[in-house]
Amino acid sequence: MAVERQAHLDAQLAARDRALAQQAADRLRMLREELASGEVESVLALTPDQRLRFDEWSTRRLAELAERFDVDTTVSQKRVSWGMRIASTLGGIAVCAAVVLFFMRYWGYLDTWLQLLIVILTPLLSLCGAERMARRERTRYFTGLLALVTIASFILNLVVVGTIFNIVSTENSMLAWGALALVLAYRYGLRLILALGLLFLIGYVAAAFTARMGYRWLEFWDRPEQFLLLGLLVFAIPLLLKPARQANFAPVFRLVGALTFFLAVLSLADWGAPSYLNWDARNVERLYEFFGLIASAGAIWLGIARNWNGLVNTGSVFFTLFLVTRLYHWWWAWMPKYLFFAAIGALGIGLVLVFKRLRASMIPANSAVTA
Amino acid sequence: MKNISLAAAFAIVLLANAFALIHAARNRSGTPDSELSLTQRELQYIGHHGDDENSGVTLYLRWVTQSENLIPFTTAAPKWLDRSKLRTLGFDCRVNPDAGDAVRFYQRQRPRRAFVAFENDGAAWQNFVDAYQDEVARRQQRGLPRDDTLRNSTHLVAIDADLDARSLRNRHADRSRVMIVPAVIAIALNTYPGPVSGSASANPPRLEGRIEQLPSEIHLSRPLSDLFQGGGGRHNEITTSSYTVRLRYGKLLEPWVEDIKFGP
Numbered sequence: 001m002a003v004e005r006q007a008h009l010d011a012q013l014a015a016r017d018r019a020l021a022q023q024a025a026d027r028l029r030m031l032r033e034e035l036a037s038g039e040v041e042s043v044l045a046l047t048p049d050q051r052l053r054f055d056e057w058s059t060r061r062l063a064e065l066a067e068r069f070d071v072d073t074t075v076s077q078k079r080v081s082w083g084m085r086i087a088s089t090l091g092g093i094a095v096c097a098a099v100v101l102f103f104m105r106y107w108g109y110l111d112t113w114l115q116l117l118i119v120i121l122t123p124l125l126s127l128c129g130a131e132r133m134a135r136r137e138r139t140r141y142f143t144g145l146l147a148l149v150t151i152a153s154f155i156l157n158l159v160v161v162g163t164i165f166n167i168v169s170t171e172n173s174m175l176a177w178g179a180l181a182l183v184l185a186y187r188y189g190l191r192l193i194l195a196l197g198l199l200f201l202i203g204y205v206a207a208a209f210t211a212r213m214g215y216r217w218l219e220f221w222d223r224p225e226q227f228l229l230l231g232l233l234v235f236a237i238p239l240l241l242k243p244a245r246q247a248n249f250a251p252v253f254r255l256v257g258a259l260t261f262f263l264a265v266l267s268l269a270d271w272g273a274p275s276y277l278n279w280d281a282r283n284v285e286r287l288y289e290f291f292g293l294i295a296s297a298g299a300i301w302l303g304i305a306r307n308w309n310g311l312v313n314t315g316s317v318f319f320t321l322f323l324v325t326r327l328y329h330w331w332w333a334w335m336p337k338y339l340f341f342a343a344i345g346a347l348g349i350g351l352v353l354v355f356k357r358l359r360a361s362m363i364p365a366n367s368a369v370t371a
Numbered sequence: 372m373k374n375i376s377l378a379a380a381f382a383i384v385l386l387a388n389a390f391a392l393i394h395a396a397r398n399r400s401g402t403p404d405s406e407l408s409l410t411q412r413e414l415q416y417i418g419h420h421g422d423d424e425n426s427g428v429t430l431y432l433r434w435v436t437q438s439e440n441l442i443p444f445t446t447a448a449p450k451w452l453d454r455s456k457l458r459t460l461g462f463d464c465r466v467n468p469d470a471g472d473a474v475r476f477y478q479r480q481r482p483r484r485a486f487v488a489f490e491n492d493g494a495a496w497q498n499f500v501d502a503y504q505d506e507v508a509r510r511q512q513r514g515l516p517r518d519d520t521l522r523n524s525t526h527l528v529a530i531d532a533d534l535d536a537r538s539l540r541n542r543h544a545d546r547s548r549v550m551i552v553p554a555v556i557a558i559a560l561n562t563y564p565g566p567v568s569g570s571a572s573a574n575p576p577r578l579e580g581r582i583e584q585l586p587s588e589i590h591l592s593r594p595l596s597d598l599f600q601g602g603g604g605r606h607n608e609i610t611t612s613s614y615t616v617r618l619r620y621g622k623l624l625e626p627w628v629e630d631i632k633f634g635p
Contacts, residue, residue, distance in 0.1 A: 176386075
């Protein structure tokens with residue numbers, strides 16, 4: 001029975017991505033650490049036989065997870081993995097810059113047909129490299145690096161083709177870049193590439209709308225309300241669509257959507273002139289300041305209710321920004337500066353006390369009794 | 372791993388390039404919209420030194436507009452880009468320029484895309500020169516120093532604009548002297564149009580249009596770009612040379628250089 005249950009769990013795990021396997025390994029590691037602590041031993045006493053079987057099973061289980069999904073089974077491994085992610089991202093960016101700059105340095109000495117051949121082949125070859133690495137490694141560090149190079153070389157590709165033939169730039173390039181990024185993200189489970197793709201597509205929609213209205217597409221950032229709506233749409237995608245193979249993509253949609261939304265509100269709170277609202281700029285700024293405060297508070301509440309840590313953090317950052325901005329506009333001009341910062345500090349302390357009370361109210365009743 | 376997404380990735384790259392190349396081919400097919408002979412005054416080579424990170428060769432299109440104050444800057448407002456013309460270009464001009472809310476009303480209006488006609492070394496340039504020389508003579512009578520700005524100035528003058536390139540071409544049919552280029556035009560409220568000696572009441576606020584942007588960088592491919600390659604001493608020689616460029620604009624109003632001849 002236990003074997004059948006394990007086989008069923010394995011099949012479930014194998015059907016999902018590495019992120020879920022990592023979560024399982026983290027839970028198991030923490031359980032082992034808790035059971036080894038003297039405090040738990042005084043409450044949950046396992047017999048020596050049970051302890052031995054648990055240790056054997058958990059060791060074997062972690063080894064299986066590491067073998068199948070290449071997950072981190074210790075805290076040290078997790079830290080090293082983070083370092084590898086950062087290194088591969090920075091390395092990828094550096095390689096992209098090198099490819100672009102190398103080409104720009106020498107392309108003027110090449111015939112047109114050779115220029116075209118190089119810029120078209122480069123993203124295709126990078127794509128082949130990414131595919132090859134994806135089939136060989138489970139952790140996708142080099143796959144991610146090569147996917148980034150593929151995107152960068154595709155950007156270079158279309159820019160160079162446009163330059164060679166003096167083509168008037170349009171927003172359609174962003175659609176192509178975004179589509180490629182999305183395809184690569186879903187194929188290889190790359191969250192950074194997904195974020196890049198979403199940003200391109202947000203930019204494309206805003207630029208296309210701007211161009212259809214008769215304006216220059218490059219000024220798509222000119223009316224931030226467009227990004228307000230697009231940010232909300234991207235945020236809502238995981239809620240509207242069933243999650244595909246990549247279950248860990250939903251936080252990326254939420255983060256990109258929330259950042260787009262709040263940055264748009266923040267820019268209008270700072271400078272209301274570009275708003276679609278035909279009001280006095282100051283009134284627009286005040287409106288968006290208060291709207292930003294309410295929206296960020298709502299984001300914190302939603303993040304707590306849905307257990308979305310990223311949204312709680314994003315909401316907290318922007319709540320602080322909107323609050324400080326509003327207080328600055330109210331007080332900076334007439335209040336002594338030391339008093340202004342003292343008031344901000346007092347407000348911060350007040351917020352900590354409020355959150356502390358809120359946090360205490362979330363502790364279940366029976367654990368509150370023992371505390 | 373299914374290979375559909377891999378095929379899709381390849382297809383995106385290949386299709387995007389196919390679209391771009393077909394677009395370029397369409398632009399260069401058939402009869403060009405215009406073919407002009409421009410000199411180093413109109414198509415300037417800025418040049419690059421040996422340690423430049425970009426080995427591509429680009430010529431920069433230079434043009435002028437005739438404004439009320441005869442300042443030959445490209446950001447000046449052409450006389451013909453007035454309120455009625457701005458209205459035809461899609462700008463909302465219903466508020467009077469001297470109304471109280473005019474400043475905010477016109478500040479909110481964003482630049483719009485249009486097509487601009489440029490005439491090379493034609494009647495517009497001659498009018499410009501005549502008016503400029505009259506102004507120079509008046510300044511000299513007042514004891515102001517002589518002005519030689521026109522000597523090296525481009526002879527390419529913006530003469531008209533429209534939302535429809537075809538209508539613009541119908542009005543300016545000379546394809547060897549007038550080129551039509553996509554551009555961006557902005558509306559501005561000039562609250563004190565000048566001239567400097569005039570009074571505010573004699574110079575009420577006025578709506579003006581400005582040609583803000585147009586594709587002015589023209590890439591040169593080999594073998595024509597080889598004529599401009601070289602660093603050090605050759606760089607100075609190239610940037611001070613005289614040359615004539617045969618520039619074509621295709622059906623989609625995108626340019627390419629057909630030929631370059633060095634020499635006066």
